[in-house]
Amino acid sequence: MQSEFFTNLRCRECGRLYPKEAVHVCEWDFGPLEAVYDYEAIRQQISRDRIESRPPTMWRYREFLPLDGEPTVGTQVGFTPLVRADRLAKALGVREAYVKNDTVNYPTLSFKDRVVAVSLSRAKEMGFTVVACASTGNLANSVAANAASVGLESYVLIPSDLEASKVLGSLVYGSRVIGIRGPYDKVNRLCSEIAGKYQWAFVNVNLRPYYAEGSKTMGFEIAEQLGWRLPSHTVIPMASGSLLTKIAKSYQELIVTNLVEKTPFAIHGAQATGCNPISEAFRKGTDLVQPVPKPQTIAKSLAIGTPADGYYAIQTMRKSGGAAEDASDAEILAGIQLLAETAGIFAETAGGVTVACARKLIASGKIPEDASVVLCITGHGLKTAEALSGVLASPRVIDPSLREFDRLVSSDLGQASLPETVAP
Protein backbone atom coordinates (compact mmCIF):
# COMPACT_ATOMS: atom_id res chain seq x y z
CA MET A 1 0.00 0.00 0.00
CA GLN A 2 1.18 3.53 -0.82
CA SER A 3 0.07 6.71 0.87
CA GLU A 4 -1.79 9.09 -1.43
CA PHE A 5 -0.46 12.03 0.59
CA PHE A 6 3.13 11.20 1.63
CA THR A 7 5.12 11.23 -1.58
CA ASN A 8 8.91 11.44 -1.04
CA LEU A 9 11.84 12.39 1.09
CA ARG A 10 13.63 15.61 0.12
CA CYS A 11 16.98 17.16 1.10
CA ARG A 12 16.46 20.35 3.08
CA GLU A 13 19.66 21.80 1.62
CA CYS A 14 19.59 21.08 -2.12
CA GLY A 15 16.00 19.87 -2.65
CA ARG A 16 16.96 16.54 -4.28
CA LEU A 17 14.19 13.97 -3.97
CA TYR A 18 14.69 10.50 -2.49
CA PRO A 19 12.45 7.43 -2.31
CA LYS A 20 10.74 6.67 1.03
CA GLU A 21 13.48 4.39 2.39
CA ALA A 22 15.46 4.07 5.64
CA VAL A 23 17.81 6.90 4.73
CA HIS A 24 18.28 10.23 6.50
CA VAL A 25 21.12 12.01 4.72
CA CYS A 26 21.47 13.47 1.23
CA GLU A 27 24.23 11.67 -0.65
CA TRP A 28 25.22 14.90 -2.29
CA ASP A 29 25.71 17.39 0.55
CA PHE A 30 24.89 15.43 3.74
CA GLY A 31 21.81 17.61 4.26
CA PRO A 32 18.92 16.15 6.32
CA LEU A 33 16.06 14.48 4.45
CA GLU A 34 12.52 15.50 5.23
CA ALA A 35 9.09 14.01 4.42
CA VAL A 36 7.20 15.64 1.53
CA TYR A 37 3.42 15.61 1.13
CA ASP A 38 0.89 16.43 -1.53
CA TYR A 39 -0.87 19.25 0.31
CA GLU A 40 -3.36 19.75 -2.51
CA ALA A 41 -4.56 16.16 -2.05
CA ILE A 42 -4.67 16.58 1.74
CA ARG A 43 -6.66 19.82 1.43
CA GLN A 44 -9.30 18.05 -0.63
CA GLN A 45 -9.61 15.14 1.81
CA ILE A 46 -9.49 16.79 5.18
CA SER A 47 -11.66 19.15 7.19
CA ARG A 48 -12.02 20.25 10.80
CA ASP A 49 -15.19 18.14 11.13
CA ARG A 50 -13.48 15.08 9.77
CA ILE A 51 -10.58 15.43 12.22
CA GLU A 52 -12.91 16.10 15.16
CA SER A 53 -14.87 12.94 14.38
CA ARG A 54 -11.81 10.77 14.96
CA PRO A 55 -10.54 9.29 18.26
CA PRO A 56 -8.60 11.68 20.52
CA THR A 57 -5.07 10.55 19.63
CA MET A 58 -2.25 12.02 17.54
CA TRP A 59 -3.41 9.85 14.64
CA ARG A 60 -6.38 12.12 13.95
CA TYR A 61 -3.87 14.06 11.82
CA ARG A 62 -2.57 11.00 10.01
CA GLU A 63 -2.73 12.54 6.52
CA PHE A 64 0.21 14.68 7.71
CA LEU A 65 2.27 11.72 8.94
CA PRO A 66 4.79 9.70 6.87
CA LEU A 67 3.26 6.23 6.80
CA ASP A 68 1.96 4.26 3.85
CA GLY A 69 -0.63 2.25 5.79
CA GLU A 70 -2.43 2.46 9.10
CA PRO A 71 -0.36 2.97 12.30
CA THR A 72 0.48 -0.25 14.14
CA VAL A 73 2.53 1.05 17.08
CA GLY A 74 1.49 3.68 19.61
CA THR A 75 -2.08 3.90 18.38
CA GLN A 76 -3.21 5.53 21.67
CA VAL A 77 -0.53 8.23 21.81
CA GLY A 78 -1.19 11.96 22.02
CA PHE A 79 -4.08 14.39 22.35
CA THR A 80 -2.76 15.47 25.73
CA PRO A 81 -4.49 18.32 27.59
CA LEU A 82 -3.98 21.97 26.67
CA VAL A 83 -4.44 23.56 30.08
CA ARG A 84 -5.41 27.20 30.53
CA ALA A 85 -3.14 28.33 33.38
CA ASP A 86 -4.36 31.66 34.74
CA ARG A 87 -2.34 31.56 37.94
CA LEU A 88 0.82 30.78 35.98
CA ALA A 89 0.03 33.65 33.58
CA LYS A 90 -0.27 36.04 36.51
CA ALA A 91 3.03 34.86 37.98
CA LEU A 92 4.76 35.21 34.61
CA GLY A 93 3.27 38.67 34.04
CA VAL A 94 1.41 37.84 30.84
CA ARG A 95 -2.28 38.15 29.91
CA GLU A 96 -2.91 34.52 29.07
CA ALA A 97 -0.90 31.29 29.35
CA TYR A 98 -1.60 27.72 28.25
CA VAL A 99 0.36 24.60 29.07
CA LYS A 100 0.52 21.86 26.44
CA ASN A 101 0.85 19.05 28.94
CA ASP A 102 2.86 16.18 27.47
CA THR A 103 3.85 15.09 30.99
CA VAL A 104 0.78 12.84 30.69
CA ASN A 105 1.46 11.53 27.22
CA TYR A 106 0.83 7.81 26.80
CA PRO A 107 2.55 5.46 27.51
CA THR A 108 5.86 6.89 28.83
CA LEU A 109 4.97 10.42 29.99
CA SER A 110 6.90 12.48 27.46
CA PHE A 111 6.43 13.94 23.97
CA LYS A 112 8.78 11.25 22.66
CA ASP A 113 5.86 8.82 22.45
CA ARG A 114 4.73 10.86 19.43
CA VAL A 115 7.94 10.42 17.43
CA VAL A 116 8.28 6.79 18.47
CA ALA A 117 4.70 5.96 17.42
CA VAL A 118 5.51 7.19 13.91
CA SER A 119 9.01 5.74 13.60
CA LEU A 120 8.17 2.27 14.94
CA SER A 121 5.03 2.08 12.78
CA ARG A 122 7.24 2.98 9.82
CA ALA A 123 9.92 0.47 10.93
CA LYS A 124 7.28 -2.27 10.89
CA GLU A 125 6.07 -1.19 7.44
CA MET A 126 9.65 -1.51 6.23
CA GLY A 127 10.06 -4.95 7.77
CA PHE A 128 12.63 -4.18 10.47
CA THR A 129 12.71 -6.50 13.49
CA VAL A 130 15.28 -4.65 15.62
CA VAL A 131 14.78 -1.02 16.59
CA ALA A 132 17.24 1.26 18.36
CA CYS A 133 17.96 4.83 19.40
CA ALA A 134 20.50 7.25 20.83
CA SER A 135 18.79 8.92 23.76
CA THR A 136 19.09 11.26 26.71
CA GLY A 137 16.42 9.15 28.45
CA ASN A 138 12.90 9.99 27.36
CA LEU A 139 13.33 8.55 23.88
CA ALA A 140 14.91 5.41 25.35
CA ASN A 141 11.88 4.95 27.64
CA SER A 142 9.49 5.34 24.74
CA VAL A 143 11.35 3.08 22.30
CA ALA A 144 11.67 0.42 25.01
CA ALA A 145 7.97 0.52 25.94
CA ASN A 146 6.49 0.81 22.47
CA ALA A 147 8.81 -1.87 21.05
CA ALA A 148 7.83 -4.22 23.87
CA SER A 149 4.14 -3.62 23.18
CA VAL A 150 4.44 -5.03 19.64
CA GLY A 151 7.24 -7.55 20.17
CA LEU A 152 10.08 -5.69 18.45
CA GLU A 153 13.64 -6.22 19.75
CA SER A 154 15.15 -2.97 21.01
CA TYR A 155 18.57 -1.57 21.78
CA VAL A 156 18.68 1.80 23.51
CA LEU A 157 21.97 3.65 23.90
CA ILE A 158 22.22 6.32 26.58
CA PRO A 159 24.92 8.31 28.38
CA SER A 160 25.94 6.19 31.39
CA ASP A 161 25.24 9.00 33.91
CA LEU A 162 21.48 9.50 33.30
CA GLU A 163 18.87 9.95 36.03
CA ALA A 164 18.05 6.65 37.80
CA SER A 165 14.34 6.86 36.86
CA LYS A 166 15.15 7.19 33.17
CA VAL A 167 17.45 4.16 33.24
CA LEU A 168 14.91 2.09 35.16
CA GLY A 169 12.18 3.30 32.83
CA SER A 170 13.95 1.61 29.93
CA LEU A 171 15.17 -1.55 31.67
CA VAL A 172 11.74 -2.52 32.96
CA TYR A 173 10.44 -3.19 29.43
CA GLY A 174 13.16 -5.75 28.71
CA SER A 175 15.01 -3.50 26.28
CA ARG A 176 18.77 -3.96 25.84
CA VAL A 177 20.00 -0.82 27.56
CA ILE A 178 23.60 0.19 26.78
CA GLY A 179 25.26 2.97 28.81
CA ILE A 180 28.02 4.81 26.97
CA ARG A 181 30.78 6.59 28.85
CA GLY A 182 30.66 10.23 27.76
CA PRO A 183 28.12 12.90 26.88
CA TYR A 184 25.13 12.39 24.58
CA ASP A 185 26.97 13.66 21.52
CA LYS A 186 29.35 10.72 21.73
CA VAL A 187 26.43 8.30 22.07
CA ASN A 188 24.97 9.90 18.98
CA ARG A 189 28.18 9.63 16.96
CA LEU A 190 28.54 5.97 17.91
CA CYS A 191 24.92 5.30 16.90
CA SER A 192 25.51 6.90 13.49
CA GLU A 193 28.39 4.47 12.98
CA ILE A 194 26.40 1.49 14.26
CA ALA A 195 23.52 2.43 11.96
CA GLY A 196 25.93 2.35 9.02
CA LYS A 197 26.91 -1.21 9.90
CA TYR A 198 23.84 -2.99 11.31
CA GLN A 199 20.56 -3.31 9.45
CA TRP A 200 18.51 -1.89 12.31
CA ALA A 201 15.88 0.81 12.47
CA PHE A 202 17.59 3.56 14.45
CA VAL A 203 14.63 5.84 15.03
CA ASN A 204 16.68 9.04 15.28
CA VAL A 205 19.36 8.09 12.77
CA ASN A 206 18.32 6.24 9.60
CA LEU A 207 14.58 6.64 10.38
CA ARG A 208 14.92 10.27 11.49
CA PRO A 209 12.92 11.75 8.57
CA TYR A 210 9.89 9.71 9.74
CA TYR A 211 10.54 10.03 13.46
CA ALA A 212 10.85 13.82 13.46
CA GLU A 213 7.47 14.28 11.77
CA GLY A 214 5.74 12.85 14.86
CA SER A 215 6.56 16.05 16.74
CA LYS A 216 4.21 17.99 14.46
CA THR A 217 1.23 16.43 16.21
CA MET A 218 1.97 18.52 19.31
CA GLY A 219 1.43 21.63 17.17
CA PHE A 220 -1.70 20.29 15.43
CA GLU A 221 -3.25 19.54 18.82
CA ILE A 222 -2.41 22.99 20.21
CA ALA A 223 -4.15 24.69 17.28
CA GLU A 224 -7.23 22.45 17.42
CA GLN A 225 -7.50 22.78 21.21
CA LEU A 226 -7.35 26.57 20.91
CA GLY A 227 -10.44 26.35 18.68
CA TRP A 228 -8.63 26.00 15.35
CA ARG A 229 -6.37 29.01 15.60
CA LEU A 230 -2.62 29.46 15.88
CA PRO A 231 -1.13 30.72 19.14
CA SER A 232 0.64 34.06 18.69
CA HIS A 233 3.51 32.89 20.92
CA THR A 234 4.80 29.34 21.54
CA VAL A 235 7.74 28.55 23.85
CA ILE A 236 9.49 25.27 23.06
CA PRO A 237 12.47 23.54 24.70
CA MET A 238 15.43 22.86 22.40
CA ALA A 239 17.81 19.91 22.50
CA SER A 240 18.52 19.08 18.84
CA GLY A 241 16.05 21.82 17.85
CA SER A 242 13.88 19.32 15.98
CA LEU A 243 10.70 19.74 18.06
CA LEU A 244 10.79 23.50 17.54
CA THR A 245 11.16 23.27 13.76
CA LYS A 246 8.42 20.65 13.53
CA ILE A 247 5.90 22.62 15.56
CA ALA A 248 6.50 25.55 13.20
CA LYS A 249 6.02 23.15 10.26
CA SER A 250 2.73 21.94 11.74
CA TYR A 251 1.40 25.50 11.93
CA GLN A 252 2.43 26.09 8.30
CA GLU A 253 0.73 22.88 7.20
CA LEU A 254 -2.51 23.87 8.92
CA ILE A 255 -2.40 27.16 7.02
CA VAL A 256 -1.70 25.63 3.58
CA THR A 257 -4.50 23.09 4.02
CA ASN A 258 -6.98 25.82 5.08
CA LEU A 259 -7.56 24.31 8.53
CA VAL A 260 -6.63 27.56 10.27
CA GLU A 261 -6.53 31.20 9.28
CA LYS A 262 -3.09 32.57 8.46
CA THR A 263 -2.14 34.62 11.53
CA PRO A 264 1.33 35.53 12.83
CA PHE A 265 2.92 32.98 15.17
CA ALA A 266 6.20 33.65 16.99
CA ILE A 267 8.24 30.55 17.82
CA HIS A 268 10.54 30.92 20.85
CA GLY A 269 13.25 28.47 21.89
CA ALA A 270 14.41 27.54 25.41
CA GLN A 271 17.74 25.99 26.42
CA ALA A 272 19.74 25.44 29.59
CA THR A 273 22.61 27.88 30.11
CA GLY A 274 24.93 24.92 30.70
CA CYS A 275 24.26 23.70 27.15
CA ASN A 276 23.09 26.62 25.04
CA PRO A 277 24.66 26.33 21.57
CA ILE A 278 21.43 27.37 19.81
CA SER A 279 20.38 30.26 22.06
CA GLU A 280 23.97 31.53 22.11
CA ALA A 281 24.17 31.58 18.30
CA PHE A 282 20.76 33.27 18.15
CA ARG A 283 21.93 35.96 20.57
CA LYS A 284 25.10 36.57 18.58
CA GLY A 285 23.06 37.04 15.43
CA THR A 286 24.81 34.20 13.58
CA ASP A 287 23.53 30.90 12.24
CA LEU A 288 26.86 29.18 12.90
CA VAL A 289 26.13 26.96 15.88
CA GLN A 290 29.29 26.61 17.96
CA PRO A 291 29.18 23.14 19.57
CA VAL A 292 29.40 22.76 23.35
CA PRO A 293 31.97 20.06 24.18
CA LYS A 294 30.96 19.35 27.78
CA PRO A 295 27.34 20.20 28.58
CA GLN A 296 26.77 20.87 32.28
CA THR A 297 23.16 21.20 33.29
CA ILE A 298 20.54 19.41 35.37
CA ALA A 299 18.37 19.45 32.22
CA LYS A 300 20.04 16.31 30.87
CA SER A 301 17.29 15.69 28.34
CA LEU A 302 18.33 18.94 26.62
CA ALA A 303 22.10 18.38 26.91
CA ILE A 304 23.00 18.09 23.24
CA GLY A 305 26.20 20.00 22.48
CA THR A 306 26.03 19.52 18.70
CA PRO A 307 22.35 20.02 17.86
CA ALA A 308 21.44 18.51 14.47
CA ASP A 309 18.67 21.02 13.77
CA GLY A 310 20.29 24.02 15.47
CA TYR A 311 20.70 25.88 12.19
CA TYR A 312 17.06 25.37 11.21
CA ALA A 313 15.81 26.23 14.70
CA ILE A 314 17.58 29.58 14.48
CA GLN A 315 16.10 30.26 11.03
CA THR A 316 12.63 29.36 12.32
CA MET A 317 12.85 31.64 15.36
CA ARG A 318 14.17 34.57 13.30
CA LYS A 319 11.66 34.25 10.48
CA SER A 320 8.71 33.90 12.85
CA GLY A 321 9.67 36.88 15.01
CA GLY A 322 10.55 34.67 17.98
CA ALA A 323 13.58 34.68 20.24
CA ALA A 324 15.82 32.30 22.19
CA GLU A 325 16.63 32.26 25.89
CA ASP A 326 18.47 30.03 28.33
CA ALA A 327 18.15 29.29 32.03
CA SER A 328 20.58 28.41 34.83
CA ASP A 329 20.13 25.35 37.06
CA ALA A 330 18.67 27.52 39.85
CA GLU A 331 16.21 29.12 37.42
CA ILE A 332 15.24 25.69 36.09
CA LEU A 333 14.41 24.43 39.59
CA ALA A 334 12.42 27.61 40.29
CA GLY A 335 10.59 27.03 36.99
CA ILE A 336 9.63 23.48 37.98
CA GLN A 337 8.27 24.74 41.31
CA LEU A 338 6.41 27.67 39.76
CA LEU A 339 4.62 25.41 37.27
CA ALA A 340 3.75 22.91 40.01
CA GLU A 341 2.52 25.54 42.47
CA THR A 342 0.49 27.60 40.00
CA ALA A 343 -0.79 25.02 37.50
CA GLY A 344 -0.59 21.74 39.41
CA ILE A 345 1.70 20.21 36.79
CA PHE A 346 4.92 18.46 37.76
CA ALA A 347 7.40 18.73 34.88
CA GLU A 348 10.87 17.33 34.41
CA THR A 349 13.89 19.63 34.25
CA ALA A 350 13.25 20.48 30.57
CA GLY A 351 9.85 21.85 31.65
CA GLY A 352 11.63 24.02 34.21
CA VAL A 353 13.76 25.34 31.35
CA THR A 354 10.67 26.23 29.31
CA VAL A 355 8.96 28.04 32.21
CA ALA A 356 12.14 29.91 33.21
CA CYS A 357 12.82 31.02 29.64
CA ALA A 358 9.18 32.07 29.12
CA ARG A 359 9.50 34.25 32.20
CA LYS A 360 12.66 35.88 30.81
CA LEU A 361 11.11 36.41 27.36
CA ILE A 362 8.13 38.13 28.98
CA ALA A 363 10.31 40.22 31.32
CA SER A 364 12.40 41.45 28.36
CA GLY A 365 9.30 42.28 26.31
CA LYS A 366 10.07 39.71 23.58
CA ILE A 367 6.70 38.26 24.52
CA PRO A 368 4.48 41.30 25.19
CA GLU A 369 2.62 41.33 28.51
CA ASP A 370 -0.75 41.57 26.75
CA ALA A 371 -0.02 38.43 24.70
CA SER A 372 -1.29 34.88 24.91
CA VAL A 373 1.44 32.25 25.17
CA VAL A 374 1.58 28.45 24.92
CA LEU A 375 4.30 26.62 26.87
CA CYS A 376 5.27 23.18 25.58
CA ILE A 377 5.92 20.99 28.61
CA THR A 378 7.47 17.80 27.29
CA GLY A 379 8.15 15.34 30.14
CA HIS A 380 7.01 14.27 33.61
CA GLY A 381 8.76 15.43 36.78
CA LEU A 382 9.01 11.98 38.35
CA LYS A 383 11.52 11.12 35.62
CA THR A 384 14.03 13.63 36.97
CA ALA A 385 12.94 13.71 40.61
CA GLU A 386 16.54 13.61 41.85
CA ALA A 387 17.11 17.13 40.51
CA LEU A 388 14.84 18.37 43.31
CA SER A 389 16.62 16.53 46.13
CA GLY A 390 17.45 19.02 48.87
CA VAL A 391 15.32 21.71 47.19
CA LEU A 392 11.94 20.92 48.75
CA ALA A 393 11.30 20.98 52.50
CA SER A 394 10.75 17.60 54.20
CA PRO A 395 7.27 16.80 55.53
CA ARG A 396 6.83 17.72 59.19
CA VAL A 397 6.18 14.70 61.39
CA ILE A 398 3.89 14.84 64.45
CA ASP A 399 2.23 12.38 66.80
CA PRO A 400 -1.38 11.44 66.03
CA SER A 401 -2.58 14.19 68.38
CA LEU A 402 -5.15 16.90 67.61
CA ARG A 403 -3.39 19.27 70.02
CA GLU A 404 -0.11 18.89 68.11
CA PHE A 405 -1.90 19.46 64.84
CA ASP A 406 -3.55 22.64 66.18
CA ARG A 407 -0.14 23.89 67.28
CA LEU A 408 1.25 23.24 63.81
CA VAL A 409 -1.61 25.03 62.01
CA SER A 410 -1.46 28.02 64.36
CA SER A 411 2.26 28.34 63.68
CA ASP A 412 1.50 28.27 59.94
CA LEU A 413 -1.57 30.51 59.83
CA GLY A 414 -1.79 32.21 63.27
CA GLN A 415 -3.95 31.49 66.34
CA ALA A 416 -6.99 33.21 64.81
CA SER A 417 -7.16 30.64 62.04
CA LEU A 418 -8.05 27.76 64.39
CA PRO A 419 -11.71 26.69 64.33
CA GLU A 420 -13.56 27.58 67.56
CA THR A 421 -13.99 24.69 69.94
CA VAL A 422 -17.62 23.67 70.12
CA ALA A 423 -18.85 23.48 73.71
CA PRO A 424 -20.11 20.05 74.77
Add this chain to the structure above:
Amino acid sequence: MIFNQRKENKTMSEVSAEQTIPVRIPTPLRGLTGNKDQVSARGETIGELLKDLQAQFPGIGERLFDQTGALRRFVAVYVNGEDIRFLKDQETPVGPEDEVSIVPAVAGG
Protein backbone atom coordinates in the same frame (compact mmCIF):
# COMPACT_ATOMS: atom_id res chain seq x y z
CA MET B 1 66.83 21.65 22.97
CA ILE B 2 65.09 23.37 20.10
CA PHE B 3 67.25 21.44 17.67
CA ASN B 4 66.23 18.15 19.31
CA GLN B 5 62.54 18.95 19.10
CA ARG B 6 62.83 19.76 15.41
CA LYS B 7 64.63 16.56 14.80
CA GLU B 8 61.93 14.59 16.61
CA ASN B 9 59.19 16.27 14.61
CA LYS B 10 60.88 15.45 11.37
CA THR B 11 61.21 11.80 12.38
CA MET B 12 57.51 11.69 13.28
CA SER B 13 56.45 13.12 9.92
CA GLU B 14 58.61 10.70 8.01
CA VAL B 15 56.94 7.81 9.81
CA SER B 16 53.38 9.02 9.25
CA ALA B 17 53.96 9.87 5.59
CA GLU B 18 54.82 6.27 4.94
CA GLN B 19 51.97 4.73 6.87
CA THR B 20 48.32 4.77 6.08
CA ILE B 21 45.51 5.70 8.42
CA PRO B 22 42.16 3.91 8.44
CA VAL B 23 39.18 6.18 7.72
CA ARG B 24 35.60 5.04 8.31
CA ILE B 25 33.27 6.01 5.48
CA PRO B 26 29.56 6.74 6.11
CA THR B 27 26.82 5.16 4.01
CA PRO B 28 26.17 8.26 1.79
CA LEU B 29 29.80 8.19 0.54
CA ARG B 30 30.15 4.46 -0.03
CA GLY B 31 28.96 4.82 -3.61
CA LEU B 32 32.30 6.57 -4.23
CA THR B 33 34.50 4.07 -2.35
CA GLY B 34 33.34 0.92 -4.11
CA ASN B 35 30.96 0.22 -1.23
CA LYS B 36 33.82 0.01 1.28
CA ASP B 37 32.96 1.19 4.79
CA GLN B 38 36.64 1.67 5.63
CA VAL B 39 39.50 2.89 3.45
CA SER B 40 43.12 3.92 4.03
CA ALA B 41 44.53 7.37 3.43
CA ARG B 42 47.81 9.23 3.95
CA GLY B 43 48.47 12.53 5.64
CA GLU B 44 49.77 14.16 8.79
CA THR B 45 46.68 16.24 9.40
CA ILE B 46 42.96 15.75 8.84
CA GLY B 47 43.12 18.28 6.00
CA GLU B 48 45.83 16.28 4.21
CA LEU B 49 44.00 13.03 4.85
CA LEU B 50 40.79 14.35 3.30
CA LYS B 51 42.73 15.66 0.27
CA ASP B 52 44.25 12.21 -0.18
CA LEU B 53 40.75 10.71 -0.05
CA GLN B 54 39.72 13.04 -2.86
CA ALA B 55 42.75 11.94 -4.91
CA GLN B 56 41.89 8.28 -4.41
CA PHE B 57 38.14 8.60 -4.83
CA PRO B 58 37.36 11.48 -7.19
CA GLY B 59 34.12 13.24 -6.30
CA ILE B 60 34.44 12.76 -2.56
CA GLY B 61 35.85 16.27 -2.12
CA GLU B 62 32.79 18.08 -3.45
CA ARG B 63 30.60 16.05 -1.12
CA LEU B 64 32.66 17.02 1.92
CA PHE B 65 33.55 20.64 1.16
CA ASP B 66 31.46 23.63 0.11
CA GLN B 67 32.55 26.13 -2.56
CA THR B 68 34.68 28.07 -0.07
CA GLY B 69 36.67 24.96 0.84
CA ALA B 70 35.15 24.66 4.32
CA LEU B 71 33.64 21.38 5.52
CA ARG B 72 29.92 21.34 4.79
CA ARG B 73 27.53 22.21 7.62
CA PHE B 74 26.38 18.62 8.12
CA VAL B 75 29.73 16.83 7.79
CA ALA B 76 31.44 15.88 11.05
CA VAL B 77 34.94 14.38 11.31
CA TYR B 78 36.12 12.58 14.43
CA VAL B 79 39.59 11.49 15.57
CA ASN B 80 39.38 8.75 18.18
CA GLY B 81 35.76 9.73 18.81
CA GLU B 82 36.58 13.43 19.34
CA ASP B 83 34.95 16.04 17.08
CA ILE B 84 37.75 17.88 15.20
CA ARG B 85 35.96 21.17 15.97
CA PHE B 86 37.05 20.58 19.58
CA LEU B 87 40.61 19.82 18.41
CA LYS B 88 42.35 21.83 15.69
CA ASP B 89 39.80 21.42 12.90
CA GLN B 90 41.51 20.44 9.65
CA GLU B 91 44.91 21.10 11.25
CA THR B 92 44.32 18.27 13.74
CA PRO B 93 47.36 15.95 13.56
CA VAL B 94 46.80 12.24 12.87
CA GLY B 95 49.00 9.15 12.98
CA PRO B 96 48.65 5.47 12.10
CA GLU B 97 47.36 4.62 15.57
CA ASP B 98 44.41 7.03 15.25
CA GLU B 99 40.85 6.13 14.30
CA VAL B 100 39.28 8.61 11.91
CA SER B 101 35.54 8.66 11.13
CA ILE B 102 33.47 10.78 8.78
CA VAL B 103 29.92 10.95 10.12
CA PRO B 104 26.79 12.77 8.93
CA ALA B 105 25.86 15.35 11.58
CA VAL B 106 22.10 15.16 11.17
CA ALA B 107 21.25 12.45 13.68
CA GLY B 108 19.89 12.42 17.19
CA GLY B 109 17.71 14.56 19.36
